[in-house]
Amino acid sequence: MWHDLFSMGIPVLDKIVRTVAVFLVVAALLRFTGKREMAQLNGFDFVVMLLLSNVVQNAIIGPDNSLWGGILGAVVLLAANAVLVRVFIGRFDAKPIVLARDGAYVGKALRRLALRQGEVDQVIQAQGGDDVADVDKITLEPGGAVVVRLRHEEQSASYGDVEALNARLDRIERLLEDLARRPRDAG
Numbered sequence: 001m002w003h004d005l006f007s008m009g010i011p012v013l014d015k016i017v018r019t020v021a022v023f024l025v026v027a028a029l030l031r032f033t034g035k036r037e038m039a040q041l042n043g044f045d046f047v048v049m050l051l052l053s054n055v056v057q058n059a060i061i062g063p064d065n066s067l068w069g070g071i072l073g074a075v076v077l078l079a080a081n082a083v084l085v086r087v088f089i090g091r092f093d094a095k096p097i098v099l100a101r102d103g104a105y106v107g108k109a110l111r112r113l114a115l116r117q118g119e120v121d122q123v124i125q126a127q128g129g130d131d132v133a134d135v136d137k138i139t140l141e142p143g144g145a146v147v148v149r150l151r152h153e154e155q156s157a158s159y160g161d162v163e164a165l166n167a168r169l170d171r172i173e174r175l176l177e178d179l180a181r182r183p184r185d186a187g
Contacts, residue, residue: 009064012072019076022059026052027084096139099146103133113140124148128156 008015060073097109105117120138121131127148129135134154139147157165 006066006068008066008069008072010062010069014062015064015069015072016076018062019060019073020080022056023077023080023084026056096141096147098137098139100132100135100138102137103135103151105132109140120146129154 010018060077061069097113098106099109099113099115099120100106105120110117110120117132123146124131124135124138127150129148129150132138134150136149136151138149141147
């Protein structure tokens, strides 16, 4: 039993090469099919990701089902991801991509990223807007987050905004009361 847990069925270098190769191919395929990070996955995308992980599992582990083999595979995957993110992603994806500007979609960017307007509309509505006409700018950030900047008149008031307005109204009321108390010139 202990032997099966700790004895890898394939050489360590074979395990590392398999893991890195599958990681790079899957990362390239995901990149090729569109820049949609986990935060933007719809239900179908999520199912594809789950099935994809099962499809490539045997290519990574090979005939090895040992504990050490699984740990080594996990360490190599995380290391490869860290290297890819720090070295390559920072160089190639350093700028946000504008998805909409001044109330209109940037169709070329949406097509390049394989995003539908309906998907972006959902993000706009989650941020308090009604549709793209309410938007000053929408960007897809390098980390995958979609940032919506509503036009100034479409932005919701904050608690601080309401408090400042109440304070101003209080001052106006006091001024009006002071004016009402002053004796009028009979003149």
